Amino acid sequence: MSSSRRNSRVIAARRISPTFAIDLATGQPSVQAASRASPTHLAVTQTDTVDEDDVNVAFEHEAYGPGSGEKPVDPFEVTMGPNDPDNPKTWSKAYRWYVTMFAAVLVTNATFASSAPTGILPQLVERFGFGSEVARLTISLFLTGYCVGPLLWGPLSEQLGRKPIFIGSFFAYTCFQLGCALAPNTAALLIFRLLGGTFAAAPLANSGAVISDIWDADTRGTAVALFALAPFAGPTLGPTVSGFMAVAGVSWHWVFWVLTFFAGACLILVVLTLPETYVPMILVQRARRLRKETGDSRYWAPLERNKQSFSQRAKHIFGRPFVILFNEPMLIAITLYMSFVYGVMYLLFEAYPIVFTEGHGFNAGISGLMFLPIFVGCAIAVAVYLLYYNPRYIRLMKEFAPHPVPPEYRMELCMVAAPIYAISFFWFAWTSYPHISFWAPLMAGLPMGFAIESLFLTLSNYTIDAYIYVAASALSAQTVTRSVFGAGFPLFATQMYEKLNPRWATTLLGCIAAVMMPIPFILRAYGHKLRKRSKYAPTGDGPMKPPGIQEKKNQQIV
Incomplete structure (x- = not known):
C-alpha cells in the first residue's frame, strides 16, 4: 500500500472515531498498524468504559492481518479475519458473558483477599505477639504487591498470552495463601502476604484486557461497567466474612484456608474453562499448529517477530x-x-x-x-x-x-x-x-x-x-x-x-x-x-x- 493511501485511511479512521493502534515492538503509535485496522480490529473507542485497576489498552498490531481488499505481504503470515471462528469477538454471547463474569470473579478473589484479615487482626496479635501496627501490615503489604504486579503481568500477557499468566499467577497465589495458613512466625506471614498480593494483581491487570479482547466497542461499555463492581465487592465482603468467622470462634488459620480454597477453585476453572483471548497469541498457536501439520517452517505470526x-x-x-x-x-x-x-x-x-x-x-x-x-x-x-x-x-x-x-x-x-x-x-x-x-x-x-x-x-x-x-x-x-x-x-x-x-x-x-x-x-x-x-x-x-x-x-x- 502506498504511503499516501495509508495515511488517508488513518485520517478517515480518526474522523469516524478516536481510535489508534500501537506497535507492540516499540509501544509507539503506528501509522501502518492503524492503517490496517477497521472498527472491528481496534481495541478502544470513545464508547469504552473501563475499571481502575484492571484495563490493558495495548493494541493488536496487525493481529487480524490485511484490511478489506488487501493481500498479505507474505503468504505464510498467519492472519485472522473479523468473522473467523477463532476470533474471540465471534464467540457466542452466552460464552462471552461467562468469560466476563468469571473475569470479575477473579478480580473479586484478589480484592477479597486484600481485606480478609481485617476481622482476625486481634487473633493475629494474640498468636504472633506483635503490635497492632504490624497486624495492619498484613493488609498494607498485600496492597504493596499491587504496586509491582500490574507492571509485570500486563506486559507479560502480551508476550505469553492471557491464559498462561492467569494459570501461573493463580498457582503461585494459591500457594502463598496456603503459606499464610501455615505460617510459623511473623516474618513468614508478612512475606507470604506481600508475595500473595503481587501474584493476586494478575487479574487486576489482565481481566479488563480479557473483556477488551472478547467484546466489540458497541457492547464493551456495558460489560466493563458491570465488571467495574468487582474491585469494590471484594474489599467490602472481606471484613464481613472474617468478622463472622472470628465471632464463631473459628481459628485465624481458617480465614487463610478459605482464601486458599477460593483461589484453588478459581485456578481449576481457569485451567478448564478460560480460553486464550489475546488474538496475537491465538495466531501464534495457529502458526505453530500449521508448522506441525504441514511440516513447513515458513508459517509465522506477527507476535513471533515483534520481540523486545x-x-x-x-x-x-x-x-x-x-x-x-x-x-x-x-x-x-x-x-x-x-x-x-x-x-x-x-x-x-x-x-x-x-x-x-x-x-x-x-x-x-x-x-x-x-x-x-x-x-x-x-x-x-x-x-x-x-x-x-x-x-x-x-x-x-x-x-x-x-x-x-x-x-x-x-x-x-x-x-x-x-x-x-x-x-x-x-x-x-x-x-x-x-x-x-x-x-x-x-x-x-x-x-x-x-x-x-x-x-x-x-x-x-x-x-x-x-x-x-x-x-x-x-x-x-x-x-x-x-x-x-x-x-x-x-x-x-x-x-x-x-x-x-x-x-x-x-x-x-x-x-x-x-x-x-x-x-x-x-x-x-x-x-x-x-x-x-x-x-x-x-x-x-x-x-x-x-x-x-x-x-x-x-x-x-x-
Missing part, C-alpha cells in the same frame, strides 16, 4: 508511565484524586471498627456488615451510569459525528459525585457518636459508595480519552500510585482516629475531599485548553460543542 529485549521492555514498563505522569499536571491531579479515594476506602477498614465495634458495641461480624452499603452504593452508580449517562453519551457521539466527543463530557457524572463524596464524610463524621443510632453513620456508606464508583468510572474514562496514544502508560501510573495510597493509609488510620476521635478524623478527610472537589469542574471547563498545552494528550480538531445541522450538512457535502 529485556532492557527495552523494562524501560518502557517502569520508566515511561512515570515520565508521562510527572510531565502532565492534569494527569497528576486526576491520579491524586483517584489515589485519595482508593486509599480512604482501605482506611475505613480501620475506622469502621472504631465507630461500630468500640462505639456501638457490635461484634466483628456485625461490624463487617457495616461495609455493605458502600457496595450497594457502587451498584447504584453502575445502574445510573448504564441507564442514564451512557445513553446520553451515545447521543453525544451522534451529535458530534464525524468528530469524537471531547473527553470533558465524561465529567458530567463526576461533577455530581465529587460533592456527594465530600458530603458523605461529614455525614459519617457527625453521626458517629455512640448515642446516635448506628443507622445514621451506616447509611453514609450509600452515597460514599455511589461517589467512589462514579469517580473511578468517569476519571478512568477521561484518562483514556484524553491520553489516548499513551493511555496504557497513564493507567499504569495511576494503578501504582493508588496502590501506594491503599497500602499506606491503613498504617496511620488507627492513630488518627484515636487521637482526633472519629468526628474530627473523618471531618479532616471530608475537608481534603472538598479541596479536591473542584478537579472535575476545572477539567470540564478548561480541560480542552490544558490538552492543547499537553505533550501527550492529542487535542484533535473537533469542536467543543456539537456541530449545528448546517455545519453537518456542509461536512457531508465535503
Whole structure:
C-alpha cells in the first residue's frame, strides 16, 4: 500500500472515531498498524468504559492481518479475519458473558483477599505477639504487591498470552495463601502476604484486557461497567466474612484456608474453562499448529517477530508511565484524586471498627456488615451510569459525528459525585457518636459508595480519552500510585482516629475531599485548553460543542 493511501485511511479512521493502534515492538503509535485496522480490529473507542485497576489498552498490531481488499505481504503470515471462528469477538454471547463474569470473579478473589484479615487482626496479635501496627501490615503489604504486579503481568500477557499468566499467577497465589495458613512466625506471614498480593494483581491487570479482547466497542461499555463492581465487592465482603468467622470462634488459620480454597477453585476453572483471548497469541498457536501439520517452517505470526529485549521492555514498563505522569499536571491531579479515594476506602477498614465495634458495641461480624452499603452504593452508580449517562453519551457521539466527543463530557457524572463524596464524610463524621443510632453513620456508606464508583468510572474514562496514544502508560501510573495510597493509609488510620476521635478524623478527610472537589469542574471547563498545552494528550480538531445541522450538512457535502 502506498504511503499516501495509508495515511488517508488513518485520517478517515480518526474522523469516524478516536481510535489508534500501537506497535507492540516499540509501544509507539503506528501509522501502518492503524492503517490496517477497521472498527472491528481496534481495541478502544470513545464508547469504552473501563475499571481502575484492571484495563490493558495495548493494541493488536496487525493481529487480524490485511484490511478489506488487501493481500498479505507474505503468504505464510498467519492472519485472522473479523468473522473467523477463532476470533474471540465471534464467540457466542452466552460464552462471552461467562468469560466476563468469571473475569470479575477473579478480580473479586484478589480484592477479597486484600481485606480478609481485617476481622482476625486481634487473633493475629494474640498468636504472633506483635503490635497492632504490624497486624495492619498484613493488609498494607498485600496492597504493596499491587504496586509491582500490574507492571509485570500486563506486559507479560502480551508476550505469553492471557491464559498462561492467569494459570501461573493463580498457582503461585494459591500457594502463598496456603503459606499464610501455615505460617510459623511473623516474618513468614508478612512475606507470604506481600508475595500473595503481587501474584493476586494478575487479574487486576489482565481481566479488563480479557473483556477488551472478547467484546466489540458497541457492547464493551456495558460489560466493563458491570465488571467495574468487582474491585469494590471484594474489599467490602472481606471484613464481613472474617468478622463472622472470628465471632464463631473459628481459628485465624481458617480465614487463610478459605482464601486458599477460593483461589484453588478459581485456578481449576481457569485451567478448564478460560480460553486464550489475546488474538496475537491465538495466531501464534495457529502458526505453530500449521508448522506441525504441514511440516513447513515458513508459517509465522506477527507476535513471533515483534520481540523486545529485556532492557527495552523494562524501560518502557517502569520508566515511561512515570515520565508521562510527572510531565502532565492534569494527569497528576486526576491520579491524586483517584489515589485519595482508593486509599480512604482501605482506611475505613480501620475506622469502621472504631465507630461500630468500640462505639456501638457490635461484634466483628456485625461490624463487617457495616461495609455493605458502600457496595450497594457502587451498584447504584453502575445502574445510573448504564441507564442514564451512557445513553446520553451515545447521543453525544451522534451529535458530534464525524468528530469524537471531547473527553470533558465524561465529567458530567463526576461533577455530581465529587460533592456527594465530600458530603458523605461529614455525614459519617457527625453521626458517629455512640448515642446516635448506628443507622445514621451506616447509611453514609450509600452515597460514599455511589461517589467512589462514579469517580473511578468517569476519571478512568477521561484518562483514556484524553491520553489516548499513551493511555496504557497513564493507567499504569495511576494503578501504582493508588496502590501506594491503599497500602499506606491503613498504617496511620488507627492513630488518627484515636487521637482526633472519629468526628474530627473523618471531618479532616471530608475537608481534603472538598479541596479536591473542584478537579472535575476545572477539567470540564478548561480541560480542552490544558490538552492543547499537553505533550501527550492529542487535542484533535473537533469542536467543543456539537456541530449545528448546517455545519453537518456542509461536512457531508465535503
